[in-house]
Amino acid sequence: MKIVVQVKLIPDAVQALAIGATLHMVNERANWVSEVAFAHGVPREYEPRKHTYAELKAAGLGAQAAQHTIKKVRDAYTTLKANLRAGNLSKPGSKRRRLAESKPVTFRPESAHPYDDRCLSWQYDAQTVSIWTTAGRLKDVAFVCSADALKTLREYRRGESDLMERGGVFYLIAVCEIPEAPVNEKPSEFIGVGLGIVNIATTSTGYRAAGRGLNRHRKRQLELRRKLQAKGTQSAKRRLKHRSRKEARYAANINHIISKKIVTTAERTGRGIALEDLMGIRDRVRLRKDQRAQLHSWSFHQLGSFLQYKAPRAGVPQVYVDPAYNSQRCSECGNIDRRNRVDQATFACRACGVTMHADDNASHNIDRLSSRRFRRRGNRSSRDGGQSHPFRTSRCKGRLA
Incomplete structure (x- = not known):
C-alpha cells in the first residue's frame, strides 16, 4: 500500500x-x-x-x-x-x-x-x-x-x-x-463503527469519541474568523492567514487518535471493522441554515480514509454496510420505526421496549449487518487489497448526530 x-x-x-x-x-x-x-x-x-x-x-x-x-x-x-x-x-x-x-x-x-x-x-x-x-x-x-x-x-x-x-x-x-500485514481472513466478529457529529465515532465495543470538544473548537474558530473578517485591517488579514488551516490540523489530529484506537482494538481482539457507507450524504440531507456549517465541516470521510489505510497495515479486514434505517432499527428485535429514535441521544423500541443510547444501538446494527455480509460474501477488503472506496453506494440515509 x-x-x-x-x-x-x-x-x-x-x-x-x-x-x-x-x-x-x-x-x-x-x-x-x-x-x-x-x-x-x-x-x-x-x-x-x-x-x-x-x-x-x-x-x-x-x-x-x-x-x-x-x-x-x-x-x-x-x-x-x-x-x-x-x-x-x-x-x-x-x-x-x-x-x-x-x-x-x-x-x-x-x-x-x-x-x-x-x-x-x-x-x-x-x-x-x-x-x-x-x-x-x-x-x-x-x-x-x-x-x-x-x-x-x-x-x-x-x-x-x-x-x-x-x-x-x-x-x-x-x-x-508499505507492505500490508496478512489480513485476518476469519475474524471472530466485527466492531461496528457509527459516525456522527455529536459523537464523532461510537463502536459496538462501548468506545465513544465525543465531538463536544471538536465542535466547541470549530465554533470558536468560526467566531474568530467572523470578527477578523469584519475588522478588515491589515493586521486582521495577517492574523487570518496565520490561523489558516488551524482547525483542519486540529480535526485531523483527533481523527488520527480515534482511528488508531479503533484499529488497535480490532487488531488486539482479532476482529474486523465495519463502517457505514456515507457517500453523498451532504447532497441528500436537508438541514436548517444554522446546521449547515456543522454538517459541511463534518470530517467523516477523513476518519474513514484514516481507518482505510491503518487497517490493512495491521491486517484488520473492513466491510461497509448500507446506512439506511440504522438509527431507526432496534438492534435487539429488528423493528424499524422512526418513532424509535426519541431524540438525538435516546433510542426506545416501540416493539420490545428496549432503551439505550441511540449511537450504541446504531453501532450494534452495523456490527450485525457486517457479520451477515461477511459470512455471505466473504471479505471484500481482502480480495481487493483494501483499496476499495469506503463510501461507494448511493443509498445514504445515515445518521447525522
Missing part, C-alpha cells in the same frame, strides 16, 4: 530563494501549458508535449522538469474530467460547471511540483537532499522529520516526491510503499 511522508526543508537564504523561484517558474510554465492544451481541446499527453516541450526547455527548465510540468497539467485535466463525470462540480448547465469547463486549469505559484530520482536524491544519514532548481543543482539542503518518518523513508520510499510551499515554508511529500 502507498502512503506519503512529509518532511520540512530547512534551506539557507540562498537555497530558499532558488527553490522558491523554481517552484514559481514551473507553475507559471504549467499555466502556459494548460492554456495551450485547452486551446487544442486537451488531447492526449503526447500532443501538449509536441507543442510545448521545446519552449519549456528554452525557458530554462531541464528535460525532466519539462516532462513533469506537462504531465502535471495533463493529470489536472484528467482529474477535472473525472470530477465532471462524477457530478462533483454540480449539474450540466449550472454556473459552476460552465465556469469549470470554460477556462483552462490554473496553478497557484506555490502549487506542488513532482520530482523523480533524477531531479532529487536523498541522503538519509545526513538528513539532506540534493535537488534540481533553475539556478542549478542544490546540494546539502537540510530537512527535518520524526524518527519514524525517517525510518519509513529509508526503508520504503519509492517513486516521485512533490515539492510544495506553504506559508513560506518548503515541504517534500514522498511516496512510500
